Amino acid sequence: MKNQKDLIDRALSGDPFPGLPQGHFIDGTFCAAAAGRSMESLDPGRAEAFAAFARGDAADVDAAVASARQAFETQWRDMPAAERGRLLQRVAELIRENAERLAVVECLDSGKPIGEARGDIQGAARAFEYYAGACDKLQGDTFPIGPAYLGYSLQEPVGVAAQIIPWNFPISTAARGIAPALAAGCTVVAKPAEQTPFTALLLAEILKEAGLPDGVCNVVTGTGAEAGAPLAAHDGIDHITFTGSVASGTAVMKAAAENVTRVVLELGGKSPVIVLGDCDREAALDGVMGAIFENAGQICSAGSRLIVERSLHDGFVEALCRRTEKLTLGHGLRDPQLGPVNSAEQLARIAGFIERARERGIEVATGGAETTDPETGKGWFFQPTIAAADSPNDELVQEEIFGPVLTVQIAEDPEHALTLANNSQYALVAGVYTGNFAHAHRMAQRLDAGQIYINEYFAGGIEVPFGGNKKSGFGREKGLEGLLSYCRTKAVAARI
Numbered sequence: 001m002k003n004q005k006d007l008i009d010r011a012l013s014g015d016p017f018p019g020l021p022q023g024h025f026i027d028g029t030f031c032a033a034a035a036g037r038s039m040e041s042l043d044p045g046r047a048e049a050f051a052a053f054a055r056g057d058a059a060d061v062d063a064a065v066a067s068a069r070q071a072f073e074t075q076w077r078d079m080p081a082a083e084r085g086r087l088l089q090r091v092a093e094l095i096r097e098n099a100e101r102l103a104v105v106e107c108l109d110s111g112k113p114i115g116e117a118r119g120d121i122q123g124a125a126r127a128f129e130y131y132a133g134a135c136d137k138l139q140g141d142t143f144p145i146g147p148a149y150l151g152y153s154l155q156e157p158v159g160v161a162a163q164i165i166p167w168n169f170p171i172s173t174a175a176r177g178i179a180p181a182l183a184a185g186c187t188v189v190a191k192p193a194e195q196t197p198f199t200a201l202l203l204a205e206i207l208k209e210a211g212l213p214d215g216v217c218n219v220v221t222g223t224g225a226e227a228g229a230p231l232a233a234h235d236g237i238d239h240i241t242f243t244g245s246v247a248s249g250t251a252v253m254k255a256a257a258e259n260v261t262r263v264v265l266e267l268g269g270k271s272p273v274i275v276l277g278d279c280d281r282e283a284a285l286d287g288v289m290g291a292i293f294e295n296a297g298q299i300c301s302a303g304s305r306l307i308v309e310r311s312l313h314d315g316f317v318e319a320l321c322r323r324t325e326k327l328t329l330g331h332g333l334r335d336p337q338l339g340p341v342n343s344a345e346q347l348a349r350i351a352g353f354i355e356r357a358r359e360r361g362i363e364v365a366t367g368g369a370e371t372t373d374p375e376t377g378k379g380w381f382f383q384p385t386i387a388a389a390d391s392p393n394d395e396l397v398q399e400e401i402f403g404p405v406l407t408v409q410i411a412e413d414p415e416h417a418l419t420l421a422n423n424s425q426y427a428l429v430a431g432v433y434t435g436n437f438a439h440a441h442r443m444a445q446r447l448d449a450g451q452i453y454i455n456e457y458f459a460g461g462i463e464v465p466f467g468g469n470k471k472s473g474f475g476r477e478k479g480l481e482g483l484l485s486y487c488r489t490k491a492v493a494a495r496i
Contacts, residue, residue: 025204028214034059044111045331056222058230064218071215085135124175131183157185159238167193184486264475269428272421273303279433350403427469
């Protein structure tokens, strides 16, 4: 389509992208940072700045929280649930109407291929659509406490909810938190990652266009230290949903503890993909490739550990390497199979893991080096990489690399595969490929993870609860459980 091509050509030109908001979104309007500061957003595919945005601090957070509190107490919590649902449905429609512009901006900000970004936009629309339908289904219960009493419960909105959003899936993560919070009757203060601020701001603009009252959803941009930390520590916040690293999540939890603020934490992962000898080999190859190389491996739930049964190992890994070496790299707007990593810091982190692995004598079967966009010689790219690790305690097995690096482990049998899979400080998701469905479900019962994929990695959608165990965090997003994260239960017992 001409409009799609025009948008992409303009974005690839290196000229400033038109129409991007430069301020915070507070109380229904865009406004400059209180301190008058701004910072640049960088295009990972070129390693160059393409826009500027507000650099906020505690003063901006205070203003946003005050606006959200006012809107909660005077408007949003008492709006009829069906009316909230109609408004959220309109948001879903507007996201779809603006899908291509949102996808291009998401691609510029995060670096991911435009095809993946388009999928993320449709997923964001679906999140609002799903929770639009849930608004008037949220209800309490009754208790059998005897004929002389009436006992019942109410599901009330918890209040002002903070959303601290990561850089790897900016609009997806924003939508999966903001949509259920609004559906439950909460108001929101969102803080997107400093690397990827723009789709959260554009989403706020869409919410206003859909009719959301001023103050119900506010977005403050800036660094984690200057804006995120004051938000997590704010005594006007009733709930925090945080997605990010274990270290940052620990800091958020400590800050929240000072005010006894509720938290949902979705942190790191080192998720295993178990491939057993009786699997559909081609389906497993497809699944493993997508599990690690989507979004250049920058996914908390990426299948970054391949645990393959010995009977299948040699041929399977050889086929995997051949496929990996054929992947196309390039700027996300050209829709390659593998885009850049998000930042120079992330590129250096990935390279450090591989450098140390080589020093330990670990075999790197393919890839393993920094590179650039073959068309321009620019950008932050790392070759898709497959490495083998003999020790289950090696850092390639135990640490989250957050890049296009797959670690291969050999299992002697299904029981050994299960032992290897559970040998991790993380427990976010796990995948199983096998032709024995009964065996798959028995294994799913014993895998320590918040979500199990069987014969298709990343199966499911907004309907399926998502979250982790161990150091992957706690609490659940998505599904009806995600809606309950923004509710508090009030019990009533009356003598009649």
